[in-house]
Amino acid sequence: MTEVLDRPTSSQSVGAVEPLLRVSNLTKYYGHVAGCLDISFEMRPGEVLGIVGESGSGKTTLLNCISGKLAPTTGSIAFNSRRHGLVDIYDLSEPDRRRMQREDWGFVHQNPRDGLRMRVSGGANVAEPLMNLGRRHYGDMRQATMDWLSRVELDLGRVDDKPRNFSGGMQQRIQIARNLIHNPRLVFMDEPTGGLDVSVQARLLDLLRELVRDLGLAAIIVTHDMAVARLMADRLMVMKGGHVVETGLADQVLDDPQHPYTQLLVSSVLQI
């Protein structure tokens, strides 16, 4: 019943290229409650993976485990880091793992308040990752910050304003800049456009799609929105009750879903 419907050749394995990420038999329980169950997959550099499923299916749990925010109950996560090569992230010492997260990863939260420091300016929020990496040249950091603020289409005149003075959409842009400025190899996004008005959401999605493509970024995007999945993802994993029930090329999963649950999920949204 919980068999994973995978496409004929395993899309779980990336083949000859060394994977960017390898998740093996990952399981997370909260006490007796299953968060996610026995999940295995690989990702290639530059690949955009969408994780879809209804609320409570385990998407956030999976993302938090992979990104080192939440220790899994069992299973392993190997990441190909600049400094260590392909290593199990929980085999690294705590300081090494934290450094690897700062250097190689970004994490865009659904709620900007979870991803921004609300007491410091928008500009400082964007520059902070560079400072955390030990950059000390103030002029260069200021320049990089300005570049990123303009890439995410924010008014440079407002660089010193605090996040609370920006709208939700603009806060999300600050969060995106903050998570891309250090040139990460992998960016995690949990419902990145979830809390926004539809029109703001659309513009932010355009921006994200453009950035991901231009930078050749690898990304894992959690969403319950099939339109977001279609627009952003190369590949999809469909989750239900903590399990991955189907995985494959994004347009194939959406246009010719095989699993009963995926068929239900796809048929319950309007065609785009």
Added chain:
Amino acid sequence: MTQEAAIRVDDLSKIFTLHNQGATSIGVFEALKLEVMPGECVVLAGESGVGKSTLMRTIYGNYLPTSGGVFVSHDGAPVDITKAPPHQVLEIRRRTLGYVSQFLRVIPRVSTLDLVIEPLLENGVELEEARERAITLLQALRLPEAHWELPPSTFSGGEQQRVNIARSFIREYPVLLLDEPTASLDAANRAIVVELINAALAKGAAMVGIFHDHDVRDAVATRLFNVSEYKAAA
């Protein structure tokens, strides 16, 4: 040396199973075989609902066959697109295999010119050259210049269709799938599309097409392929 087929469909069968409608099975085709050589335009025939679009989408890797394979000649070697991993399917679509459907399904809010340029940029063509080629093609398709900087979402059906065609023909794909690309076009624009198709064939492209319009079909088809001959037993 014999020439390699651009597309080889091998014993392809497709049954849709609709799990949430009492697990209804819709058998479409069975043990279907088809080879398309460079320079050929094979036009799919058969009444509505026989499975022409399903065959085409399966060749594109968009639908998953129940059994059999579809070998697309990619970088000089046949690759079974139905069993290729997602990144390889995307790579085949980027460089080898184009698809023009009746509907424009593109990124919302991106301008027409940017949409047409995108496939070139993705393949490493310089922006200046890409712009020139896009403009030449949009002019040939007689899409008014005032439209170029606008996203096509508000365009008429025929205008959207021409953006769709421009986006696919600009790439000069070695293998091209055309699902009623002229459906919403007037006679003059149909004639332009026929010219584009014939020019691509002359350069050695391989095509599979579905055309309701008999004039278009007669003007481009090198042969017909009747999908109903492979109809799955009910």
